Amino acid sequence: MEIESAKCECCGLKEDCTLEYIRDVKAKFDGKWLCGLCSEAVRDEVSRGKKPFEMEEAVKAHMSFCGKIKSNPAVRVADGMRQMLRRRSMDLPSSSNKYSSSRSTTTSHSSTFPWH
Numbered sequence: 001m002e003i004e005s006a007k008c009e010c011c012g013l014k015e016d017c018t019l020e021y022i023r024d025v026k027a028k029f030d031g032k033w034l035c036g037l038c039s040e041a042v043r044d045e046v047s048r049g050k051k052p053f054e055m056e057e058a059v060k061a062h063m064s065f066c067g068k069i070k071s072n073p074a075v076r077v078a079d080g081m082r083q084m085l086r087r088r089s090m091d092l093p094s095s096s097n098k099y100s101s102s103r104s105t106t107t108s109h110s111s112t113f114p115w116h
Contacts, residue, residue, distance in 0.1 A: 008035035010059075010066040030056045038062060 006022050007014045009032040017025075025033050029042060045058040053061065 006033045008033065008038050010034055010038040010063045012066075013037075028055075030059050032059055032063075034059070034062075038066070041065075 002019050003016050004019055004022060005014050006017050006025075013035040015035060022033055025039065029039060034042060042055070042058045042062045045061060046053050046055055
């Protein structure tokens with residue numbers, strides 16, 4: 001089973017998936033690969049309202065929505081923080097990932113929160 005990294009064409013999230021899964025998702029969403037959250041949003045868009053969207057229209061509408069959100073500076077800052085925390089958590093040894101076992105018994109926050 002071959003695994004490949006797929007990038008959501010709406011929000012940019014990357015996921016490792018089998019080639020078969022990537023093909024299935026693209027077949028459902030007008031040839032575009034969407035992450036789980038975006039695919040649910042598109043499905044919801046297709047099914048709601050008095051006049052349901054066609055799949056192609058729903059995908060385009062959601063891609064436009066994601067593009068507007070990405071241009072918001074607050075979202076970019078939050079995304080940067082998320083990426084930084086993800087990288088930091090990957091750098092920590094597995095034994096220090098448990099908050100209770102790695103926390104110091106002192107009241108100083110300098111060892112727990114390096115930015116203070």
